[in-house]
Amino acid sequence: MDKDIQIVGFRIGRETFGLPIALVREIVRVPEITSVPNAPDYIEGVINLRGRIIPVVDLRKRFGEKVIEASKRNRIVVVELESRAIGLIVNSASEVIKIPPSDIEAPHSVFQEGELNYITGVGKFRGRLVMMLDLSKILQRGELRRLEDAAESAAVATDNMARV
């Protein structure tokens, strides 16, 4: 039997997303963010992470959410990608989820098309769906499809899976 995959789960809007635990360096409260003039919109700015200046991406903006409410539960998930540290602002970071590999489905073809290709897989965890993110795709410049579309496609995808 394969070992369970450990995933850091966090919420953006009403959906749960996940990243492999190996990519996540830490989760911190949202500190003061210094905005950088002329940077792309979804870049909130930079933060001081114990002497290191790292950029912060607001995933909520990245997924096209219009209204963003700051809350005390907001967190920054600091990820390490190709030796770059990048902060991702999320609504709340929930927990470390363990999912057996068999419970993670490859993304439905809907996800592989166009701008939605940042979903690498959909996991099932206690009746919820956890969408696994492809970090490198998210951090590319350019627009991403709206979050609702992603959620919708995920639902369609799992529907199809159930039928088969």
Add this chain to the structure above:
Amino acid sequence: MTFSPDDRASELRDLFFESAEEILQAMNDAGLALEEHPSDKESLRSVRRAVHTLKGDSAACGYRELSELAHELEDVLTPDLVKEHAGLIAEVVLTAADTFRDMLAAYRSNLQPPDGGALREYVQRLLHQPASAGRGRPSEEATATFSWTEYERLLIAESFRRGETVYQVALHLASEAVLPAAAYELVKKALERAGKIVALRPENSGDLVSGGLLEAALASTKPADWIRKRCQVPSVVAQISVNRIPLMETEPRDVLDILVESEAAAVSASVAGQSADPGEIEEEDEAHLSSAPTGLAHAVAENTLRVDAGRIDTVMNLVGELIIGKSMLQRTIAEFERRFAKDALRGKFSDALAFQSRILNELQKSVMKIRMVPVEQLFRRFPRVVRDVAKHLNKEIALEIAGQNTDLDKSILDALAEPLAHLIRNAADHGIETASERAAAGKPVNGTVRLDAYHEGDQVVIEVSDNGRGIDREKVIRRAIERGLMSATDTSRMNESEINHLIFTPGFSTAENVTEISGRGVGLDVVKSALDNLKGSIEIETESGKGTTFRLIVPLTLASIQALLFHVAGRLYAVPISSVVEITRITEAEVHRVDDHEVFQLRQQVLTLVRLERLESTEKFERSKRVFVVVIGAGGRRFGLAVDRLMGEEELVIKALEDQLVTSPLVSGASILGDGTIVLILNIPAVVSHLARIPAVGATA
């Protein structure tokens, strides 16, 4: 620590490229000296040393083409031959330096090196013009000497390394053999059939005489007797001796060993040790001894370390972190003192902090010193540049160099290499007039380009000046309008300095004729952008008929800057204090609009007012009645920066915003203050050009 052979080889190559740079520089220096004094023995010796070292080192790295060419060159650089062709020698040396440089560049990028045709031609000319009688290898005596040159010894050593058996073959030509050149070819063919010729002497068929001796080092798998039979060419070869060269004691050898232990010493002991021509030995020994100080062996053994600059950067970064850490500690201790004013620990804390600060200061200085190198490292390249331009244009130009001991951060120095070369070529090409023009203007026929460097506070100034014709501002304006860079109204509003700076605009070039030297489609704008990147600036001083001085002002180091901090629209920014001219206050009523720009008057000058909040340009901010204006001087221009609140001056440790997610041309870096706040350092030139494109608020109304 263990290295795989690959690591060692690539490390060796890196070492080689680095030392080759020095060798080429030495050749250039010597070449220029020889041009002045063709009979300068010391310079010639230094060239020979250089070529010799290059030959050995490149052979060890497997760069055969380079090694062979160096070998050919070394052969012709004998004092006798040089004496005969005194006029040619400097040219040969300089051409050689260029050829080698091209070849090295090709090797570096793993390309096939150019064949160095020009150099070969020179070598041939030296060889074939009636040479002195002493020329040629001593082939008249009939005893085998096997006095291989060092290069050949290296080749032999290489064969050994590959596990081949190497024989020394001595072939005496029959005295009755006619056509020795043909005999040579016959014997050579025979040798080739018997094995692989590693070295052959004489090298040219023309140098062989009837009854002479042919010596060869032959790598072969066959026994000695078989070889002897093979080489027995009837009525041509009178006598043959074949001896196996004993194996080296120093197996296993590798390229690094060959280099480090005084090159082929071990080989020469067993190969040439039999009965070598005493003169030959002496010459070789001299080469050995004198090559030591410049060769690779030297780089490995001497008490100097060559360290990858990246490692020093890492240390520098850590020191930067420590400085931030120190100010964190300072704040905490200040807080502690407020809360526990009577605590006995207070004194101990401050003592410890003072001690730590002192050490930290020392540490920062020491690390910075490691990165500092004298500007001479860069300046010494330029005599060659000036000489080439002068020669090409038939001008007489002297280069004066001063202040070469001024220290500067290595990375800054490297970044200045191109811009400086550009300015110098420009000065020699466009600045200095032709001899006849100069004579007509009543100036000395010889032009002078002067290069100077000195410290000025926290900055280093490098001056490139010429006593040429100066910048013709009328022509500059005409050209700028012609090229569509400026409108006539724009230029009418410019002051002298701004007009001078037009020459740094991309797409500008005043040369009437595009010359090979400075008109290669790259304008002086590259100079400007290089200086911008270094947070430096350029000043131009020019007087018609008297000459031009370019003053490049760069920070001493890129690691930290003294900066002025201020708030604009709730954001904290910093600008290098060196760019701040003065600070003043004005009321909103004093701000006027001219065309699309907001301007204000400062004493006699009208300055553009730049509002940083418009970088975002979306939100509107309440403006206070009175604003602080930081007057910035950049590239001959002055403008005012409207700020809300001044926060004072501080030394900032620069951290680059490397991540491409946040790179913004407007921000050249960031820093962290003691309380953890991030401050963005503005890239002044970029801010100016960016804001120039946004019309002022309300300007269209």
